[in-house]
Amino acid sequence: MTTAKLGNVLSPEQKKQFDQEGYLLLRGLFAEDAARLREHFMKLHADAPAQYYRPVGPEESGGDILKQYPRMMHPHRFDELSKSYMLHPKVLNALADLFDAAPVAAQSMFYFKPPGAKGQALHQDNFYLLVEPGTCIAAWVAVDDADRDNGGMVVVPKSNQLEVQCPHEADPSVSFTRDEVDVPPGYSPVPMDMKAGDVLFFNGSLIHGSYPNTSDDRFRRAFICHYASEKDIRISHWYKPLYRHDGSEFEIEMSESGGPCGSEHIVTGPH
Structure with a gap:
């Protein structure tokens, strides 16, 4: 199949930063879309399609607000708007430059993170996705302003140059997921406002x-x-099917292994 040419939207300086630091922040890429996404996913939450998404009421939550607003996994599998943004040209063109190859979409998620919600312990995404021989790339779209007060993202620059580490158990009082990796000596977390x-x-x-x-x-x-x-030739079986930019499915070998740490098949999920 012939794939349309993607990319040529990032500057050499942006590509260099991503390669060296492991991340790239593009300001305002979806500034005109944030309100639409916010309203759409709040409606999906209110409608709560039971076969895909199961929030509970306050009386059943036991005081855990994230049980009332759980993350929505793979909404592109049942919601066309989610799929359209997962395959949005603005994202795929940037990814083509970062991969230096045509990207294929593996996963979508929506996080609500209301006031009082726990965070997510430090981790590495390819621990879960098991992409080989390369690695995955995430595109994290802020739908609200995100900062230190409301639980914005934290990254550890240049840790992309490290191997995937085997995690230890996270503190359940502050993290809703169980896996945590330590910040190695010489590295420091940086908040992404x-x-x-x-x-x-x-x-x-x-x-x-x-x-x-x-x-x-x-x-x-x-x-x-x-x-x-x-x-890439292999990915964890949890992420099938993958999609090209035109919505067609991309065939890739599915890994059934637990990865180098032996536990990645127990999916708590990235982010």
Whole structure:
């Protein structure tokens, strides 16, 4: 199949930063779309299609606000708007430059993160996706302003140059997922303060995460997708099928293994 040419939208300096630091923040890429995404996913939450998404009421949540607003996994499998943004040309063109190859979409997610919600312990995405021989890249779209108060993203620059680490158990009082990796000596976490519509791209080995939402009344909603490239030959079986830019399915070998740490098949999921 002939693939249309993508890319040629990033500057050499942007590509260099991504290669060296492991991340690239594109300001305002979806500034005009953030309100639409926010309203759309709040409606999906209210409608709660039971076969795909199961929030509970306050009386059943046991005081855990994330049980009332759980993350929405793979919405592109049942929602056309989600799929259209997962395959949006603005994202795919940037990814083509970052991969130096045509990207293929593997996953979509929506995080609501209301006030009082836990964060997610520091982790590396390719621990879960198991993309080989390269790695995955995430596109993290801020749907609200995201900062230190409402649990914005934290990245560890240059940790993309490290191998994927085997995690230890995270502190359940501050993280809703169980896996955590340590920040190695000589590296430091950096907060990524973002405006609604900004998009953060980051390498699958980059250590990143978020802290709890300690604000009184601010959600920190985000639409997140993960991608491999057409040069890759293998990915975890949890992410089938993958999609090209035109919506056609991309055939790739599915890995059934637990990866180098032996536990990646127990999916708690990236971000």
